[in-house]
Amino acid sequence: MQSVRIGLLGFGTVGGSLVELITEQRTDIAALTGIDLTVTRVAVNDLTKPRPGIGDAVLTDQASEVIQADDVDLVVELVGAVDLARDWIGQALRAGKSVVTGNKALLAAHGRELFDLAAENSAELLFEASVAGAIPLMRTLQKSLRGEPITRIMGIVNGTTNYMLSAMTEDGANYAEILAEAQRLGYAEADPTADVEGHDAQAKAAIIATVAFGVSITADDVPVEGISGVTAADIANASRLGYVIKLLAVVERVGTEAPYEISARVNPTMVPFDHPLATVRGSFNAVFIEGGALDELMLYGRGAGGRPTASAVLGDVIEAASGIAQGTVRRLPALADAHVRPPEAATSAFYLDLAVDDSPGVLAEVAGVFGANGVSIRSMEQEGTGTEASLAFITHQASEADIAATIEKLTSLPSVNRVGALYRVIGP
Numbered sequence: 001m002q003s004v005r006i007g008l009l010g011f012g013t014v015g016g017s018l019v020e021l022i023t024e025q026r027t028d029i030a031a032l033t034g035i036d037l038t039v040t041r042v043a044v045n046d047l048t049k050p051r052p053g054i055g056d057a058v059l060t061d062q063a064s065e066v067i068q069a070d071d072v073d074l075v076v077e078l079v080g081a082v083d084l085a086r087d088w089i090g091q092a093l094r095a096g097k098s099v100v101t102g103n104k105a106l107l108a109a110h111g112r113e114l115f116d117l118a119a120e121n122s123a124e125l126l127f128e129a130s131v132a133g134a135i136p137l138m139r140t141l142q143k144s145l146r147g148e149p150i151t152r153i154m155g156i157v158n159g160t161t162n163y164m165l166s167a168m169t170e171d172g173a174n175y176a177e178i179l180a181e182a183q184r185l186g187y188a189e190a191d192p193t194a195d196v197e198g199h200d201a202q203a204k205a206a207i208i209a210t211v212a213f214g215v216s217i218t219a220d221d222v223p224v225e226g227i228s229g230v231t232a233a234d235i236a237n238a239s240r241l242g243y244v245i246k247l248l249a250v251v252e253r254v255g256t257e258a259p260y261e262i263s264a265r266v267n268p269t270m271v272p273f274d275h276p277l278a279t280v281r282g283s284f285n286a287v288f289i290e291g292g293a294l295d296e297l298m299l300y301g302r303g304a305g306g307r308p309t310a311s312a313v314l315g316d317v318i319e320a321a322s323g324i325a326q327g328t329v330r331r332l333p334a335l336a337d338a339h340v341r342p343p344e345a346a347t348s349a350f351y352l353d354l355a356v357d358d359s360p361g362v363l364a365e366v367a368g369v370f371g372a373n374g375v376s377i378r379s380m381e382q383e384g385t386g387t388e389a390s391l392a393f394i395t396h397q398a399s400e401a402d403i404a405a406t407i408e409k410l411t412s413l414p415s416v417n418r419v420g421a422l423y424r425v426i427g428p
């Protein structure tokens with residue numbers, strides 16, 4: 001039996017659940033892996049809070065003490081701050097200690113620097129929990145799908161917003177009330193703006209693209225739009241047309257041979273009722289992978305919350321601990337520079353609604369603007385009549401630049417009273 005001693009930074013929603021899981025599973029883990037896990041030190045911010053499950057003697061408010069301690073073999077960072085965590089993880093890696101983290105904001109900003117540091121110091125940096133909670137996505141991409149020519153990954157990767165959109169769609173829930181509930185359940189980030197404005201999903205999209213395609217993508221490479229603009233009317237319109245609105249992170253490899261362009265974005269998106277992603281409700285996440293050989297694959301599971309996330313952290317802890325016990329370090333190739341596709345060149349089908357004059361020739365005029373800008377219309381429906389008339393268009397695949405030019409021209413037409421909602425749509 002090999003003992004591996006963990007220094008834990010952060011004892012909040014996820015850190016607390018990790019200690020709970022290790023306590024519950026310690027004997028079984030030892031029997032299955034030959035490794036005895038113990039949490040020897042824990043760093044927190046506020047030493048006066050009650051900490052069920054750990055003794056006062058292991059607690060400190062000095063993270064560096066934990067990292068440097070002789071009785072810590074492996075560091076687990078579950079605090080969440082970017083600059084502090086970058087410094088702490090750097091300290092651990094430079095000391096040759098492997099690190100497990102769930103910190104997507106950090107990895108999406110400084111991942112390459114930290115992966116290089118891990119390689120230089122013969123240590124590992126594992127981060128399964130940083131994307132899609134309990135779903136084993138990182139390991140699947142890094143191991144099972146390493147030979148797969150992945151073309152596109154679409155993910156519901158934020159539990160808070162999926163929980164909110166599900167409740168708004170199914171129960172007509174109020175935005176502010178359901179966000180407060182998601183916070184109470186431990187799904188939301190410390191600042192839930194990161195969830196509702198899409199920045200959490202943006203960071204995850206960057207990490208997915210980095211791992212799937214082996215190139216360095218940061219959050220700055222990922223255009224983002226959150227769910228704060230999604231209205232009850234949008235949800236009803238989508239539903240009438242056979243769609244549900246989901247916050248999707250989409251990453252794509254464009255082109256038929258290297259150097260490929262990488263496109264990544266996060267938007268509220270209309271998903272057809274019969275697409276597997278449409279069935280993902282509540283705080284569940286799902287990741288839909290398209291590849292040249294596997295065709296389609298979907299991974300589904302709890303995307304947020306203490307125990308589901310701690311489950312992913314524990315998997316990484318055991319993997320890192322096995323490396324420590326065996327004296328081996330998994331070496332990953334250095335990331336290549338990415339060729340990021342300009343956002344305006346990204347393509348999608350689109351939904352657009354317009355409030356218009358209900359008069360002869362208006363539809364022809366409006367449709368002409370789509371055509372003149374190279375945007376092909378797949379379907380159109382009129383709702384209401386007279387002063388209440390509105391047109392809802394769904395297009396075939398078009399570029400962001402062409403749809404933007406279409407909207408600009410439509411805005412200037414006297415017969416168009418208002419350009420309403422614009423959504424990306426999963427479709428041909």
Ligand code: NDP
Pocket residue numbers: 009010011012013014015043044045046047049061063077078079080081084102103104105129130133186187188189190303304305306309
């Ligand atoms: P919490 O806010 O619940 O916990 C943060 C912990 O960090 C607290 O214990 C806090 O101490 C401690 N802390 C804060 N500042 C310091 C400091 N300066 N020194 C030492 N400790 C400090 O966060 P979560 O557990 O929700 O999230 C942790 C990480 O996991 C984040 O990176 C998050 O993005 C990620 N994550 C979270 C998921 C979730 O569902 N919650 C899912 C996937 C990833 P104190 O207890 O004293 O306040």
Ligand code: HSE
Pocket residue numbers: 130131132133157158159160161187188189195200303304305
């Ligand atoms: N706040 C995140 C979410 C936690 O809601 O998905 C999981 O990363």
